[in-house]
Amino acid sequence: MNFAEITLGHYLALSSVLFLIGLAGVILRRSLLIMMMSLELLLNAANLALVAVGRFQGLPDPQVAVFFVITVAAAEVAVGLAILVAIFRIKKTTAADQLASLRF
Amino acid sequence: MEPIFFWVLAVGLVVSAVGLVAFRNPVTSAVCLVVTLVMEAALFVTLEAYFLSVVQVIVYAGAVMVLFLFVIMLLDVKEEARQRPPWAKVVWVVAIGGGAVFGVPRIASLFPAAAKTLHWGQGKGGGSAAELGRLLFTSYSPLFLATGVLLLVATVGVVVLCRKDPES
Numbered sequence: 001m002n003f004a005e006i007t008l009g010h011y012l013a014l015s016s017v018l019f020l021i022g023l024a025g026v027i028l029r030r031s032l033l034i035m036m037m038s039l040e041l042l043l044n045a046a047n048l049a050l051v052a053v054g055r056f057q058g059l060p061d062p063q064v065a066v067f068f069v070i071t072v073a074a075a076e077v078a079v080g081l082a083i084l085v086a087i088f089r090i091k092k093t094t095a096a097d098q099l100a101s102l103r104f
Numbered sequence: 105m106e107p108i109f110f111w112v113l114a115v116g117l118v119v120s121a122v123g124l125v126a127f128r129n130p131v132t133s134a135v136c137l138v139v140t141l142v143m144e145a146a147l148f149v150t151l152e153a154y155f156l157s158v159v160q161v162i163v164y165a166g167a168v169m170v171l172f173l174f175v176i177m178l179l180d181v182k183e184e185a186r187q188r189p190p191w192a193k194v195v196w197v198v199a200i201g202g203g204a205v206f207g208v209p210r211i212a213s214l215f216p217a218a219a220k221t222l223h224w225g226q227g228k229g230g231g232s233a234a235e236l237g238r239l240l241f242t243s244y245s246p247l248f249l250a251t252g253v254l255l256l257v258a259t260v261g262v263v264v265l266c267r268k269d270p271e272s
Contacts, residue, residue, distance in 0.1 A: 005221050006110045009213060011151070014114045016208045017201075018121055024197040025125035028190065033130050033181060037137050037172065040164070041121055044144050055151045055231075056222055063153055063231065064239050070156075070163050071251050075258035077168050081175045082265040088179050 011052035019045035032087075032094045036080050043073050109150050117143045130181045134172050141165045153231040 022045060025038030047066045054062030088094055120143065123136035141164045148157035240248050 004107050006107050007221050010110065010114075013205075013208050014117065016204055017118055020197075020201045020204055021118070021121040021125055024201065027197060028193055029125065031130065031181070033172070033176065033179075034125075034133055037124060037133055040137065040168070041124065041140065044141065044164075048144060048147065051148055051151050051153045051156060055153065060231075060235055060239060063156055063236055064244050066153075066156055067159065067236065067240070068247060068251060070159055072254065074163055074168055075255055077171055078262050079258050079265070081171055082262040084175060085178065086265050094179060094181060 008052060008056040011056075012049055015045045015049040015052070018048065030095045030097050032084055032096055032099075035096065036077070036084070039080075040073065040077070043069060106150060110147075113143050113147050113150070117147070130176050131173070134169060134176060137172070138165055138169050141169070151231075155231060155233040155236050 019042055022038045022041030025041065026035050029035055029038065047069055050062040050066050050069075054060065084094060087099065091099060093099070117140060120136045120139040124133050124140060127133045127136065141160060145157040145160040145165070148154075148160060
């Protein structure tokens with residue numbers, strides 16, 4: 001690995017590491033709040049990859065895509081947290097493993 | 105100069121992301137997420153995406169994080185109880201993660217485009233608000249309008265979801 005020259009591969013590797021940490025958070029944690037924060041991490045890892053590829057290929061379009069991702073993520077967080085509050089009102093918990101009403 | 109920035113930000117990003125996943129107190133996790141988002145905004149600056157880095161700080165580190173902290177306060181979430189770690193899942197995550205950390209640079213090095221190096225100022229631009237705005241209002245204007253509708257629907261949905269049932 002070359003430490004002095006930063007290539008597109010470096011950015012993609014960093015983005016994949018971040019994506020994996022976020023994925024671990026979604027899989028391993030039980031608190032719905034932390035799972036949602038890890039989801040934000042996943043989106044950010046994807047954004048980083050998009051911006052890096054766009055810059056190294058000289059295209060401005062991926063940045064527009066990232067702009068839309070950020071907008072949609074804001075809407076997603078608002079709706080997700082509203083659902084979380086609604087669940088908390090009924091179940092008095094935010095632990096994912098105690099929300100098994102739909103399981104057979 | 106650029107390699108120093110990149111490595112400092114990369115190490116900081118990974119450490120704060122691990123903190124976000126590992127801390128049991130949700131407030132600590134939220135603070136870790138703020139650090140991650142701000143560092144990513146700094147990384148956007150090194151990628152010459154200036155407008156996006158500003159949007160990242162305003163929308164993510166500002167609005168989204170305030171929303172998260174409000175909900176943490178509102179629900180009064182306690183520290184997660186200590187649990188026996190789900191070892192089977194941990195093994196899977198470590199195996200896949202280790203494989204990816206070693207595998208992704210290898211796979212990336214197969215493509216000649218991944219070895220590209222660009223120095224500061226050599227990018228073709230496109231990161232300024234003016235250029236992004238021109239694209240948003242010309243080629244992507246239908247998507248832009250659709251996003252407006254999406255935000256409206258999300259707002260109405262949140263209001264409906266959080267309303268107390270009038271009958272009960």
